Amino acid sequence: MSHPAHAMPDRPVHVSGPPAPGGGPRVLDRREGPYGEVVLRERGEHFEIIANGCFLMDTSDGRSERLLVDAALAELAEPGEPGEPGEPGGAKGPHGVAHRVLIGGLGVGFSLVRAVEESRWGQITVVEREAAVIDWHRAGPLSAVSGAALADPRTEIVAADLVAYVREGAGPRRFDALCLDIDNGPEWTVTEDNGGLYSPAGLAACRKRLTPGGVLAVWSAQPSSAFEQALRNAGFTGVRTEEIPVVRGVPDVVHLARKGA
Numbered sequence: 001m002s003h004p005a006h007a008m009p010d011r012p013v014h015v016s017g018p019p020a021p022g023g024g025p026r027v028l029d030r031r032e033g034p035y036g037e038v039v040l041r042e043r044g045e046h047f048e049i050i051a052n053g054c055f056l057m058d059t060s061d062g063r064s065e066r067l068l069v070d071a072a073l074a075e076l077a078e079p080g081e082p083g084e085p086g087e088p089g090g091a092k093g094p095h096g097v098a099h100r101v102l103i104g105g106l107g108v109g110f111s112l113v114r115a116v117e118e119s120r121w122g123q124i125t126v127v128e129r130e131a132a133v134i135d136w137h138r139a140g141p142l143s144a145v146s147g148a149a150l151a152d153p154r155t156e157i158v159a160a161d162l163v164a165y166v167r168e169g170a171g172p173r174r175f176d177a178l179c180l181d182i183d184n185g186p187e188w189t190v191t192e193d194n195g196g197l198y199s200p201a202g203l204a205a206c207r208k209r210l211t212p213g214g215v216l217a218v219w220s221a222q223p224s225s226a227f228e229q230a231l232r233n234a235g236f237t238g239v240r241t242e243e244i245p246v247v248r249g250v251p252d253v254v255h256l257a258r259k260g261a
Helices: 063-075 110-117 131-139 143-151 162-169 192-198 200-209 225-233
Strands: 026-033 036-043 046-051 054-058 099-104 121-128 155-159 175-180 210-220 237-244 252-258
Touching (some): 026 131, 063 099, 063 175, 110 121, 131 155, 192 200, 210 225
Parallel strands (some): 121 155
Antiparallel strands (some): 026 036
């Protein structure tokens, strides 16, 4: 397994039994939910999340998750609109504007923590479908990573399936940035249903949820020229891919695209 938190293994990593005599991972919690099995493991000083036998992420690095949020904010070159009347606000950035960001997937919490560190994010909505993951952050081992970020008044945790939320559940709400990290990439989804997020209809729904000039940022364990073209076909502009070098194998990437003003 490479150091970056989402580095793609050579093959899916399956949950093991008791730790090996040499010091293998230790299972802290294992749950069956509507989307299959999720497992929290401890390996040395770090935690790992496994979904349906497939390694998702761990706490060994976090560069990928931080870049996902940083790159989206950097793309928002022009000040966005403040929050809608009645919506929660937060600290203002240098332009007096509080950007609204939707983070798809709580994961190990690095993206949320990074967003909270930046005052220009005035509203931070995290959509996570696995109740177990939310529990691990609120009252479990991962609270050591995200406890302060969860307590930030700008943070909102929504327990929902991201695909459904983007298409239907968000109502009239729109965001200045969508930072999506629920799979190992558009071409390696955790569950089959997630594929709908990267389909023409799913990308159209993402575009609809963005404010004019808003940014879509999608994490992936490998580059995808096909996904870049899908973004262009969906009407996004400024499509580009930013790489995060890894110890071995292909780099992690963040796909970036903008909604026209």
